Amino acid sequence: KAGVTQTPRYLIKTRGQQVTLSCSPISGHRSVSWYQQTPGQGLQFLFEYFSETQRNKGNFPGRFSGRQFSNSRSEMNVSTLELGDSALYLCASSYRTGNTGELFFGEGSRLTVL
């Protein structure tokens, strides 16, 4: 079956713009999590959505937001981009929230902010 699909794979924005990233989870998976990966801060948890509800949230400013649709697809949005937002944004899906199962990661969306 198809894995986690993230679009776009690469994008370049300028400071002050906003960006929307998309994630399609594995079919049947209802939980979607987002992570930011940077050389300086490493992998950091952004948020998790399950059944269209945010279940967990990391320590990121309000400029970072997300949502999940009824088909479990998820989007994350970053407004008023800053240079420090340049990162690889990884989406991961799992069958349900709060479980002890496996997260399946997509290949990520690489955002460059100029």
Add this chain to the structure above:
Amino acid sequence: AQSVTQPDIHITVSEGASLELRCNYSYGATPYLFWYVQSPGQGLQLLLKYFSGDTLVQGIKGFEAEFKRSQSSFNLRKPSVHWSDAAEYFCAVGATGTASKLTFGTGTRLQVTL
């Protein structure tokens, strides 16, 4: 707050040699522990996980890890490394009841020489 330390940033081993990657965690309760691997330009793939029970955990690709509560460690091992194992390895800890909100270590980059 939970945390993970991977003391080795970069390790080089010869093909066929044994490997041990170190991971120390800090967590108040019984942790959920994971090892993930990331190849260049790829997302993360789960190698193995520990929730409870047998402290020696077997994973994919011939990897194993041992949970040692007294040392707060969860080191990853492989008896014979293959050139295809060259990648970055991340140890992670999850809070009780969730495998989605993970705290990752800074990663260890493995180089394999032929």
